[in-house]
Amino acid sequence: MIRLSIQARQALIRLTLPVLIVASFGFMLLGKADALLAERARTALADGLAPIYVVLLGPLGRIHAGVAETAALWDMRDENARLRAENEKLRRWQSIALALDSENQRLKASLRWIPDPDASFVTARVVADAGGVYAKAVLLSAGPNNGIRKGEIAVDERGLIGRVTEVGNRTARVLLITDLNSRIPVTLETSRAHAILVGTNGLRPRLQYWPEGVVPQEGERIVTSAEANAFPANLPVGTVHYSSSGAAEVEPAAMLQKLEVVRIFDYGLTGVTAPDHPTPGRH
Amino acid sequence: MAHIDRRPGIRPRASMGRRLDMAARASFPACITVVLMLLTQMPLQLPGQAALLPAVALGCVWFWSVYRPGALPPLVVFPIGLAMDLMGYLPLGVGAFTLLAVHGIATAMRRSLSRGGFTWVWIVFAGAATAASLTIWLLVMLLSFRLLPPYPAIFTAIVTIAIFPLLAVPFAAAHRTIADPERA
Numbered sequence: 001m002i003r004l005s006i007q008a009r010q011a012l013i014r015l016t017l018p019v020l021i022v023a024s025f026g027f028m029l030l031g032k033a034d035a036l037l038a039e040r041a042r043t044a045l046a047d048g049l050a051p052i053y054v055v056l057l058g059p060l061g062r063i064h065a066g067v068a069e070t071a072a073l074w075d076m077r078d079e080n081a082r083l084r085a086e087n088e089k090l091r092r093w094q095s096i097a098l099a100l101d102s103e104n105q106r107l108k109a110s111l112r113w114i115p116d117p118d119a120s121f122v123t124a125r126v127v128a129d130a131g132g133v134y135a136k137a138v139l140l141s142a143g144p145n146n147g148i149r150k151g152e153i154a155v156d157e158r159g160l161i162g163r164v165t166e167v168g169n170r171t172a173r174v175l176l177i178t179d180l181n182s183r184i185p186v187t188l189e190t191s192r193a194h195a196i197l198v199g200t201n202g203l204r205p206r207l208q209y210w211p212e213g214v215v216p217q218e219g220e221r222i223v224t225s226a227e228a229n230a231f232p233a234n235l236p237v238g239t240v241h242y243s244s245s246g247a248a249e250v251e252p253a254a255m256l257q258k259l260e261v262v263r264i265f266d267y268g269l270t271g272v273t274a275p276d277h278p279t280p281g282r283h
Numbered sequence: 284m285a286h287i288d289r290r291p292g293i294r295p296r297a298s299m300g301r302r303l304d305m306a307a308r309a310s311f312p313a314c315i316t317v318v319l320m321l322l323t324q325m326p327l328q329l330p331g332q333a334a335l336l337p338a339v340a341l342g343c344v345w346f347w348s349v350y351r352p353g354a355l356p357p358l359v360v361f362p363i364g365l366a367m368d369l370m371g372y373l374p375l376g377v378g379a380f381t382l383l384a385v386h387g388i389a390t391a392m393r394r395s396l397s398r399g400g401f402t403w404v405w406i407v408f409a410g411a412a413t414a415a416s417l418t419i420w421l422l423v424m425l426l427s428f429r430l431l432p433p434y435p436a437i438f439t440a441i442v443t444i445a446i447f448p449l450l451a452v453p454f455a456a457a458h459r460t461i462a463d464p465e466r467a
Binding site: 038126 | 321322324325326327328330332333334336337356357358360361364365366368369370371372373374375376377379380383384386387419422423426429431432435436439
């Protein structure tokens, strides 16, 4: 080690803080100039940390399961009664759905309908919250050669959750529909009018740009639109809900707060690939 | 830095084991900070969980900068800040700058803070944490050319202030025992 006088060493120590503060400003400029750099660093870090997350998930899962078990035991009677009523209702719906499905098949057959291609999918576990205070995303753990590509569509058992924006060797990041940078073409199910679903970082994304003369109804179902060839048509997204200030928002069908397992569908759509970097301001 | 030798005199050179022990104790603050930051990234399914990462990072850096700045020099704070940027999806450099600033305030006010007791440390931290989360908010807006609602920043500040005692109590115990190089 180089021997320095005490004064010189103290001066050096005093200099490190200002020098590093300047360096952090340098990093801000660098991140602005080369957006890919930050993204690559993030993906590399996520790939490195994914095994740790997977190991930590074990005990966490057991704790969650224990809590859920206790809660389930607590209100089992009420839950049973509720489920019986729901079952009753669903059985009625099932017969309607089956009748409609067979009718639909007959009509499609007589119309020589070109069927949509079957989508392939992979299922992956959510291992970490890949968002932050100013971003909403989740990190999926997927083995090497998982075949996940940017722009594929992530769905949970109830509805759309978002799109894949970054893919690493072992991980994939899904930008949620609630993120500030999320823009999704949607259709209002009753009026069939097109609109754009805009994320706000809040719990409910906002509905914008619906055509004149159409008003989204409270409780109306929102599905994806195939416009721009980025999404398949008719994936459930959520229901319209007006906020107290009168803005049309969408209550997501997916349980975005409690994502555990996510399916990633490859519909072979190449209309709009996810931006290389979720640059704010790009619409 | 210049820590006073309480037992002056010539002593034999520390053995390998003892030097390892001292190194482990000295690296405790940095290690616990990184481990806690990792834990905040788990899918705990808590509402508002995103605010935990900056809260934990700020609390850890503040505590160790006040009570053991030798173990958390700027050269260690800087990579912790970059890790916070990467994990929390902030623009690169924002977390690094904020944590360095907080570290700077803590070391500059160390004398007054250590005399005032825990309540005073917490009150000053409340000010620093509010300023830090507003700084992050302003820098994110500046670097993304977009107006953002201020609520996440306010929420982060509140969470940061609220969890500081939860961090400080076990840290204070560690500070006297496992993180003390003198005890090696």
